[in-house]
Amino acid sequence: MADARDLLPSEQPVQLLDTSGRAVDHPVLPLPHKDRLLAAYESLVVGRRVNDQAGALVRQGKLAVYPSSHGQEACQTGAALALADGDWLFPTYRDTAAAVARGVDPVEVLTLLKGDWHSGYDPHEHRVAPQATPLATQLLHAVGVAHAARLRGEDTVVMALCGDGATSEGDFHEALNFAAVFNAPVVFFVQNNEYAISVPLARQTAAPSLAHKGIGYGIKGERVDGNDIAAVLAVLEREVAAARAGAGPRLVEAHTYRMQAHTNADDDTRYRDGGEVDPWRERDPLLRAEAHLKRRRVLTKARAARIAERAEEVAAAMRAGADADPDPDPSQLFAHVHSRPTPQLTEQAAFLADELSREGN
CATH class of the missing domain: 1.20.5 (Single alpha-helices involved in coiled-coils or other helix-helix interfaces)
Known part of the structure; x- marks a missing residue:
């Protein structure tokens, strides 16, 4: 049985880039290679454009609803890029950018939110499970896939995404317990964006952190600055490698913030003050990564232009897909x-x- 002290997360969330984009020394984790960070930055830019374009489509009446991950794109990108091709991603309804970063056609992702067809994409093509609207139900499915892969002798790892609100659901605790008992190779990645719709984190838990919840199940926990793409990528890659090597499930809590309303149907001014949001704008994951790459002269004007052009191509495809009339059977x-x-x-x-x-x- 594991020593409880070995299961404790770090006292402070792991950070490799400060809010200005300067590298921060870490005693264990190195800064990812510059090419890796450049690829991650491109996914950040595309993810932000996906969020913005989807919001515009909602306002135009072409999407029924959209839960934005604006400001959480480092979590989305890190989760997708930390996996190998043969691994599985189990997203929530807010993880559109993660699915896109994994290779799923954004037009197909949006069909769920448009209401044309459930999920809209083939889960097996990119090993991305259907986006789950009910809280935490996908975690049990993720553990099942991970357990089955282990029984078959495969080296598959499953990344199971959820929000802080999901940690208050029974399915979350059942999934952690089953995964730990059967040593399933699954990484539970909690995007703690401070709110479960209108319920702040302090009204959900009295634990020192959400990562501490792993201790009760014998699962190693970790905390990371969820707006630092370098740290998210480094931590998740380490935990994926540990799960693949047979070390069992891991629990990672990313500290981030929901910059926009829960969905377009939510009025967030009823439960939080605008002044609460402002400090988080300075911690924007996209701007932080951009500043770092420019400081290292990795992100040139030409590269930035090419990345912006690709993001616009994705947005144009989303608009064309939303305009297309469905042919229902x-x-x-x-x-x-x-x-x-x-x-x-x-x-x-x-x-x-x-x-x-x-x-x-």
Whole structure:
């Protein structure tokens, strides 16, 4: 049984870049290679553009709802880039930028939020599970995939994303317990953005940190500055490597902030003051990474222009996809419900087909 002291997270969140983008020495973790950080910066820029464009589509009535991760893009990018091609990502409804960074077509990601088709993308193509709207339910699924991979002798690692609000759900605790008991190779990555819709973190937990919750299950916890892409990437890569090597599940808490409302349907001025948000603008993960790369003369004007151009191409594809009229097939209502349709489903499908044929006549 593990010594509880070995499971404790660091007293302060791991940081490799300060708010001005200057490198911070860490006793264990080195700064990721400059090329790695440049690639991460590009994902940050694309992720921010995805968030902004999706917000515009909501205002135009082309998306039903959008939960923005504006200001949390370092968490999104770090989670996606820390994984190998054969690994799995289990996102939440707020993790659109993570799915895009993993390679999923942003137009397909948005179909869930547009309401055309559930999830909208093939989970197996990029090993990205459907975005989960219910809190914490995907964590149990993530543990199941990780446990199955271990039983098959695969070296697959699963990254399970959730927010601070999800840590108050029973599924979160069940997932951690099962993962620890069966030594499942899963990294639980909690994006602590300080609010579960309108409930502040202080009203959710009395623990020293959310990373401390791993101790009760025998899981090593860690804390990281969630607005520092270098630190997020370094910490997650280390924990993914540990899980892959058989060290069991890990729990990482990223300290970040939800800059915008919970969704477009939420009025955040009812539960927080604008002055609370302002200091976090200075900790913007995109600006921090940009300042660091410019200081090291890695991000040239030409490179920055190419990255901005790619982000605009992604946004243009999103607009075109949102404008396209869907061609719904009503029979798909009954597809993928069960591997073998039940008699009730078969009867309902036949009834619908008959009704549609009558309309056609």
